Amino acid sequence: MSVWSLVTCRPESPGAATFVAVADAEGRVRHHPALARYIDVGAALRDWADLEPVLRGWQPSEGEHLEDVRLLAPVPAPGKLVFAGANYHDHLREMGVGDVPEGMEPYFFLLPPTAIVGPDDTIAIPDDPGARVDWEAELGVVIGRRVHDVPVEQALDAVAGYTIVNDISARGLHARPNPLAPPFAYDWLASKGRDTFAPIGPGVTPSWFIPDPQTLPVRLWRNGVLEQDGNTKDMIFSVAQLVSAASALMTLEPGDVLATGTPAGVGAAKGLALEDGDRLRIEIEPLGALANDVRRADQPAALSTAQAALNTLEQG
Secondary structure: OOOOEEEEEEEOOOOOOOEEEEEOOOOOEEOOOOOOOOOOHHHHHOOHHHHHHHHOOOOHHHOOEEOOEEEOOOOOOOOOEEEEEOOEHHHHHHOOOOOOOOOOOOEEEEEOHHHEEOOOOEEEEOOOHHHOEEOOEEEEEEEOOOEOOOOHHHHHHHEEEEEEEEOOEEHHHOEOOOOOOHHHOEOHHHHHOOOOOEEEEEEEEEHHHOOOHHHOEEEEEEOOEEEEEEEHHHEOOOHHHHHHHHHHHOOEOOOOEEEOOOOOOOHHHHOOOOOOOOEEEEEEOOOEEEEEEEEEOOOOOOOOHHHHHHHHHHOO
């Protein structure tokens, strides 16, 4: 069966409304009659219980090929954007952390949906070398069923599909220069929650195409140079364990996105940081590729496709 993904897209014509379609393995966008009425993949996932049986077994060759459309962030406004930190053995080693402590549990933090941008959108970095902005290629898990405190053995049943996430991180802004007290020394929002700091895409690949999410290669290139070359088998906590642990803290709902941590190869471990003009490309087979250009925040850039989609929603 050919692998395909759900994508949020918009015709190139000005003022056109967003809609959901399917992208095949070659990136060709195709129409599906059950999807076109939704404004984005997040909206479609709210009906996932009804859509899943309709979409299973469907082949992209059955759909009309759509031309002159642009892919947007597939889920531009999830109810929750959850990130798991420190979840790869090799990443912990490169950051100077030894063995995983006995009894360690997953670590999570939340970011605002306004951080989201889509494929080929611009990442805007502060005009300050001291910000030391970094890349983090991550597997994204997209929830398709409302669950609370779901057991590990049933956790993958709540997953609608998978996507690619780049957890852009301003390392230099993580530690506050003048904290009120030691418990307030770190600022995750200032470091990771800025607008454009969470590229997502290109689509959401349904879970039935990924029978085992712990065997996926995760690679990131910066300006054509391979920086990260990992595999989800190196995760400390599996996707099922992360979904279960997150659902014990908060109810997970259709359209929520959970990023699962990054493998080794981040810039901080090499003394590198993003610069104006860089281009990042992440590949996680068979999910496709997510590419974004980097610009200083003071440089003009096109309106992000995620923001354009949100504007369309606000305009009715």
